Amino acid sequence: MSLWNHLVCRPSLIKMHFKCRNAEIPYLNSTIKRLLVPDEKVNWSSEWSSYQATDYTDPSTNGKPWADNDDLSAMRFNALDGAVNRKSHQVDYAFDVNGRPLNPMGRTGLSGRGILGRWGPNHAADPIVSRFKDGRLQFVAIKRKDTGEWAIPGGMVDPGEQVSATLKREFGEEALGGKAAQMEKVWGNGKQIYAGYVDDPRNTDNAWMETVVVNFHDSDGIMNDVKLEAGDDAASVRWVFVDANESLYASHQEFINLLKKAHCI
Numbered sequence: 001m002s003l004w005n006h007l008v009c010r011p012s013l014i015k016m017h018f019k020c021r022n023a024e025i026p027y028l029n030s031t032i033k034r035l036l037v038p039d040e041k042v043n044w045s046s047e048w049s050s051y052q053a054t055d056y057t058d059p060s061t062n063g064k065p066w067a068d069n070d071d072l073s074a075m076r077f078n079a080l081d082g083a084v085n086r087k088s089h090q091v092d093y094a095f096d097v098n099g100r101p102l103n104p105m106g107r108t109g110l111s112g113r114g115i116l117g118r119w120g121p122n123h124a125a126d127p128i129v130s131r132f133k134d135g136r137l138q139f140v141a142i143k144r145k146d147t148g149e150w151a152i153p154g155g156m157v158d159p160g161e162q163v164s165a166t167l168k169r170e171f172g173e174e175a176l177g178g179k180a181a182q183m184e185k186v187w188g189n190g191k192q193i194y195a196g197y198v199d200d201p202r203n204t205d206n207a208w209m210e211t212v213v214v215n216f217h218d219s220d221g222i223m224n225d226v227k228l229e230a231g232d233d234a235a236s237v238r239w240v241f242v243d244a245n246e247s248l249y250a251s252h253q254e255f256i257n258l259l260k261k262a263h264c265i
């Protein structure tokens with residue numbers, strides 16, 4: 001059963017839609033605050049006729065090659081739109097009265113695109129490179145430059161790019177300082193552990209993050225000879241033991257929990 005099914009079946013896991021409801025701190029790179037959405041009002045099906053989320057699209061995203069414009073009528077949603085994948089991994093999403101895609105996990109207190117580039121799903125990919133060290137499972141983590149939190153070294157899927165290529169590219173850029181030699185054997189050993197929605201602080205009512213998480217487990221000691229080196233969006237890189245329970249970016253702790261399960265921990 002996927003994490004998504006768990007969420008649908010078990011409302012107690014609503015914390016998946018928690019980091020993108022934080023109304024206490026301003027939304028990233030802005031002074032804008034979200035409208036507070038109480039737990040019982042997150043689902044679109046729960047009646048809230050006067051709901052008026054703060055509307056915000058970061059002006060610095062306008063005109064960027066990776067960002068949409070406001071002409072939503074020209075976009076093909078729930079579909080592959082040219083090279084841009086506007087399909088969700090898990091649902092055919094609905095639309096509001098203005099034709100904007102609706103976040104399938106419910107209200108966030110902020111409408112518009114926020115800092116995200118795409119209306120609807122914004123696709124990322126997260127490679128978890130893992131190994132056992134002294135009998136303990138560990139994975140490669142980077143420190144993100146934007147929030148300063150530790151995270152899996154993932155990144156956005158470029159238009160037309162295969163997720164498998166994004167996984168290798170992002171790991172190379174962020175954790176190997178661009179030098180991806182020696183990794184081919186590790187890349188041959190990937191197992192998908194999640195595909196779907198992410199509780200990302202950038203999410204809004206109309207734009208949200210989704211990801212594919214793939215575990216590349218090194219059982220042959222290949223990584224012992226690979227020098228980790230932070231690059232691109234990463235300030236720092238290191239191996240983290242899964243049992244250290246360090247706090248991680250967005251839904252990454254949930255992904256590490258799935259990793260533990262996959263390795264029977």
Ligand code: BGC
Nearest residue numbers: 124154155198200209211250
């Ligand atoms: C990050 C991924 C993360 C995704 C969703 C991307 O910017 O690089 O690691 O899973 O956002 O939060």
